[in-house]
Amino acid sequence: MAERLELHPDRLFPPEGRALEIARELHAAVVDLPILSPHGHTDPRWFADNEPFTDPTSTLLTPDHYLVRMLYSQGVPMESLGVRALDGSTPPVDPRAAWRIFAERFHLFWGTPSGIWLDHVFAEVFGLEHRLSADTADQTFDQISARLAEPAFRPRALLDRFGIEVIATTDTPIDDLGHHQRLADEGYAGRVIPTFRPDVVVDPDHDDFGSSIRTLGELTGRDITDWGDYLAALFDRRKLAISLGATASDHGPPTARTAAIDDVTARRLLQRAVDGSIEPDEAELFRGRMLIEMARMSTQDGLVMQLHAGARRNHNRQVHQRFGRDVGGDMAGPVEYVESLRDLLDEFGNDTRFRIVLFTLDETTFSRELAPLAGHYPSVFLGPPWWFLDTVDAMMRFRRAVTDTAGFANTTGFVDDTRAFFSIPARHDVARRVDCRYLAELVAEHRLTIDQAHRVAVDLVIGRTRHVFNLS
Numbered sequence: 001m002a003e004r005l006e007l008h009p010d011r012l013f014p015p016e017g018r019a020l021e022i023a024r025e026l027h028a029a030v031v032d033l034p035i036l037s038p039h040g041h042t043d044p045r046w047f048a049d050n051e052p053f054t055d056p057t058s059t060l061l062t063p064d065h066y067l068v069r070m071l072y073s074q075g076v077p078m079e080s081l082g083v084r085a086l087d088g089s090t091p092p093v094d095p096r097a098a099w100r101i102f103a104e105r106f107h108l109f110w111g112t113p114s115g116i117w118l119d120h121v122f123a124e125v126f127g128l129e130h131r132l133s134a135d136t137a138d139q140t141f142d143q144i145s146a147r148l149a150e151p152a153f154r155p156r157a158l159l160d161r162f163g164i165e166v167i168a169t170t171d172t173p174i175d176d177l178g179h180h181q182r183l184a185d186e187g188y189a190g191r192v193i194p195t196f197r198p199d200v201v202v203d204p205d206h207d208d209f210g211s212s213i214r215t216l217g218e219l220t221g222r223d224i225t226d227w228g229d230y231l232a233a234l235f236d237r238r239k240l241a242i243s244l245g246a247t248a249s250d251h252g253p254p255t256a257r258t259a260a261i262d263d264v265t266a267r268r269l270l271q272r273a274v275d276g277s278i279e280p281d282e283a284e285l286f287r288g289r290m291l292i293e294m295a296r297m298s299t300q301d302g303l304v305m306q307l308h309a310g311a312r313r314n315h316n317r318q319v320h321q322r323f324g325r326d327v328g329g330d331m332a333g334p335v336e337y338v339e340s341l342r343d344l345l346d347e348f349g350n351d352t353r354f355r356i357v358l359f360t361l362d363e364t365t366f367s368r369e370l371a372p373l374a375g376h377y378p379s380v381f382l383g384p385p386w387w388f389l390d391t392v393d394a395m396m397r398f399r400r401a402v403t404d405t406a407g408f409a410n411t412t413g414f415v416d417d418t419r420a421f422f423s424i425p426a427r428h429d430v431a432r433r434v435d436c437r438y439l440a441e442l443v444a445e446h447r448l449t450i451d452q453a454h455r456v457a458v459d460l461v462i463g464r465t466r467h468v469f470n471l472s
Contacts (some may be wrong), residue, residue, distance in 0.1 A: 001135070001137050002130040002131070002133065002135050002139075003130060003131045003133070004129060004130060004131070005119065005122060005123050005128055005129060005130055005131045006123075007083075007119060007120065007123050007124070009024075010023075011116075011117075011433065012430065012433040012434060012437060013027075013390055013433065013436070013437055013440070013466070014437055014440060014444075016442065017444070018444045018445075019437075019440040019444040022439075022440035022443050022444060022450065022453070023433075023436045023437050023439075023440035024390055025450075026439055026440060026454065026457045027432060027433060027436045027438040027452055028452055029457060029458065030417075030432050030434065030436070030457050030458060030461045031429070032163070032353060033163075033458065033461045033462055034163045034164070034165035034462065035162060035163050035167075035424065035425065035428050036165055036166055036413060036461075036462060036465040036466065036469075036471060037164060037166065037167040037168060037401035037415070037416055037424060037428075038166070038168050038195075038247070038412075038413075038465055038469040039168060039195065039248070039250065039306060039383070039386075039414060039415035039416070039417055039469060040167060040168055040169065040170070040415070040416055040417060040418055040419075040424075041169065041170045041417070041418060041419040042167065042169055042418070042419060042421050043169070043419075044169045044179035044180055044183065044192060044194070045179050046155040046421065047155045047156060047159070047179070047188065047192045048178075048179035048180075048182045049137070049179075049184055049294070050154050050155055050156045051154070051155075052148055052149055052153065052154055053148045053153065053155075054095075054148070054149070055095040055141075055144060055145055056095065056140070056141050056161070056389045057081075057082055057093075057096075057098045057099050057102075057142040058082060058095060059144075059148065059422065060118075060121070060144075060337075060420070060422060061081060061082065061098060061099065061102050062081055062082035062083060062098070063419050063420065064114075064419065064420045065326060065327060065328040065330075065419075066112075066113070066114045066328075066420075067109075067114060068081055068083060068327060068328045069327075069328030070108050070109065070112070070114070071101070071102065071105060071108070072319075072328060074105065074108060076101060076105070076410070078091065078323060078327065080093060080097075080098060080101055081093070081098050081101065081102070082095070082204065083323055083327055083369075084323070085322050085323060086321075086322065086323060087322075091159065091443075095141075095315035096138070096141055098425065099137060099140075099141045099417075100134070100137045100138070100141075102132075102137075103132050103133060103136065103441060104133075104134040104137065106118075106131075106132045106133060107133075111371070111389050112391075113390060113392070113430070116166075116317055116392075116426070117420075117423045117426040117427055117431060118132070118423070118426075119131070119431070120377070120423075120425070120426035120429065120430075121422050121423055121425075121426055122140070123369040124425065124426070124427070125422055126143065126144050126147050126408055127143075127147075128140055128143060128144075128389060131206050131445055135172060154307040155421070156188075158421070158422075159191070159192075162424060162425045163425075164191075164424065165191065166191055166192075166193060166471055167191070167192055167193075167424075168193050168194070168195045168246075168248065169192065169193070169195060170194075170195050170197045170246075170250060171195060171196065171241065172197055172199075172200045172201070172212070173196065173198050173200070173201050173212075173216055173233075173234060173237035173238075173245075174200065174212050174215045174216055174219060174237075175194075176219075177194055177240060177241065177244055180192065180193070180194050180244040181244060181247070183472070184244055184245070189244070189245055190245050191245065192245075193238045193245035193246055193247065194241045194244055194245065194246045195241070195246055195248050195249065195250050195306075196237070196238050196246055196248070196249040196250065196303060197249070197250045197251075197252075198234060198237075198239045198249065198290075198294065199253070200212040201213045201216050201234070201250055201252065202234075202284060202286075202287065202290040202294075203253065203283070203287055203451075204272075204278045204282075204283040204287075205254075205280070205283050206366065207324075207325065209273070209413050210274075211277060213273075213274060216233050216234075217229075217233065217434060219233075219237070220232075220233040220236045220237065222236075224274065225270070225271060225274050227263065227266055227267040227270055230270060231293060234293075234294075234297070235297055235300075235301070238297060238301055238303060239301065241300075242301060242303065244425050247302075247303065247304060247469050247470040247471060248297065248302065248303055248305070248306055248357075248469055248470075249303045249304070249306065250306045250308075251291060251294060251305065251306065251307050251308070252308050252309070252311060253287045253291065253307075253309050253390070254309065254310070254311065254312065254313070254333075255284065255309055255310070255335065255336075255340060256307060256309040256335055256336065256337050256340040256341055256358075257284060257287070257309075257340040258288045258291045258292050258340060258341055258342070258343040258344035259284075259285045259288030259289050259292070259343055260289070260292060260343040260346070260347070261285055261288070261289050263322070265285070266286070266289050269282050269283075269285060269286040269289075270286070273286055286344070289394045291307070292343060292344050292346060292347065292348075292385060293346070293383050295344050295348045295354060295356065296347075296348070297349075297400050298353075298354055298355070298356075299348060299351055299353040300353075301353050302353070302470065304355045304356075304357060304468065304469055304470060305354070305355065305356040305357070306356075306357045306359065306383065307356060307357070307358055307359065308334035308360070308361075308383070309337075309340075309359075309360070309361075310332060310333050310334070310357035310360060310361040310362055310387065310450035311330050311331070311332065311333070311361060311387075312331040312332070312333045313325070313330050313332065313383075314329050314330065314430070315329050315331045316329035319354065327470075332361035332362065332387070333361065333362070334362050334364070334387050335360055335361065335362040335365060336365075336369070337358065337360075337365055337369040337370060337373060338369045338372075338373065341373070344356075345373075345377055345379075345380075348379060349377040349378075349379050349380065350377070350378060350379070351379060352378060352379075354379045355378055355379055355381065355383045355468065356375065356379055356381070357382070357383045357412055357453075357468060357469075358370055358381070358382055358383060359383040359384075359386050360389075361386075361387060361388060361389065363385070363389055363397060363401075366397065366398055367400050367401040367402060367404075367405065368400035370382055370402060370406075371402035371404070371405035371406040372406075374405075374406040374410040374411070375404070375405040375406040375407070375410060381410055381411060381412050381468050382402060382406060382410060382412065383412050383415060384398065384411070384412065384413075384414050384415060384431065385398050386415065386417045387417060390417070390427070392430065392434055395430075395431065395434040395435075396434060396437070396438060399434075399435070399438045400438070408456050408459065408460065408464070409464075411464060412462075412464050412465060412468045412469070413460055413461060413462065413464040413465030413468075414427075414428055414431035414432075414461075414465070416428060420447050432457075432461060435457060435460050435461075436457055438458055439453040439457055440453070
């Protein structure tokens with residue numbers, strides 16, 4: 001028998017008492033505020049082309065690595081979910097058949113962030129009345145398919161419906177940004193903006209480093225084997241992104257290490273990186289110097305630097321070789337920040353032109369390293385928990401760990417970090433509810449007044465994000 005899908009109005013709030021009443025009051029004040037999404041991975045082509053999304057599977061299931069990795073962990077072949085092999089050997093999957101597999105196993109997501117987000121998407125975005133299950137698989141597939149065909153569910157219409165004031169995509173230095181140019185020409189300048197993500201041309205260990213750095217030289221007309229020309233080529237591409245609205249860069253090295261190596265060594269390592277002979281320890285030094293160079297460029301062009309270190313990419317080698325990057329084989333690892341960032345902060349930590357946002361996959365660093373760094377250096381801000389840590393409990397642990405030292409003003413607002421466009425309102429609502437819960441506890445304990453909590457709640461939703469990411 002199909003179970004009705006009902007979202008409890010007090011979900012994620014304190015269970016009872018004065019704190020519950022305060023959380024309700026605070027959430028009512030922020031629930032309808034606009035969404036600012038300064039860090040995400042949606043496809044700019046969606047908004048430029050404004051074509052209908054095709055079906056529930058390719059829209060909601062296949063692109064979401066949270067869903068794919070959980071199903072794979074329970075023995076579901078990725079091919080059956082619509083994930084295509086790099087060699088083209090997998091035949092196209094029947095979207096309805098893949099959706100049935102997902103629906104039959106939806107119980108795997110009970111209690112997870114994905115389960116919370118999807119229930120919100122199904123109920124609030126698509127208006128489904130029954131929970132997803134084996135019994136409702138075909139019914140929900142048909143209902144969602146019918147909605148996706150409506151004009152109101154095209155990408156640009158959803159920007160308005162979701163209340164998205166600005167959304168940033170993620171773009172490499174070798175992307176031509178043509179979709180962003182079209183959007184700017186059609187009146188979306190400043191609303192759908194690029195983010196400069198240089199990993200593919202600054203990390204010698206990246207799968208596509210060799211071909212990408214050659215393309216960088218071709219696009220800019222510069223000799224990328226020359227240290228000065230290489231840096232100038234990167235600066236050229238940053239300027240292009242900024243001309244189309246970019247306000248931030250995004251960096252995802254395996255560690256947070258920065259290295260103030262001399263120019264002679266940097267030139268030598270660049271040559272070794274280009275010819276493919278660089279050793280692992282040398283690649284680490286090169287990445288560390290390039291983080292400093294990216295910070296230097298930020299002082300010149302104003303891009304806010306985002307650093308999210310610690311992802312152990314493509315841990316499952318067989319999956320990586322068959323399906324490529326970004327299909328759920330990435331893992332979290334420990335990260336050290338205080339000593340690793342010393343060389344960068346020695347040079348730019350006190351520079352008022354510079355701003356860096358730190359994210360982590362290692363929550364043991366919340367109070368030990370990140371909060372003290374942000375609580376001291378004018379240039380350092382803390383990004384919210386992301387990826388494996390964007391859970392209700394981890395968000396609460398983050399606030400409890402960093403507020404004593406960093407306060408609220410040294411943090412940013414929420415970032416959704418997602419390719420799953422339809423989940424953005426759900427993710428932001430979860431973050432708002434969690435922050436309202438935390439603030440309600442502080443008021444109930446007489447550590448904040450209700451007026452102070454109201455001001456902080458609004459600031460965490462829009463004020464911090466606009467300020468830190470230069471979105472005003």
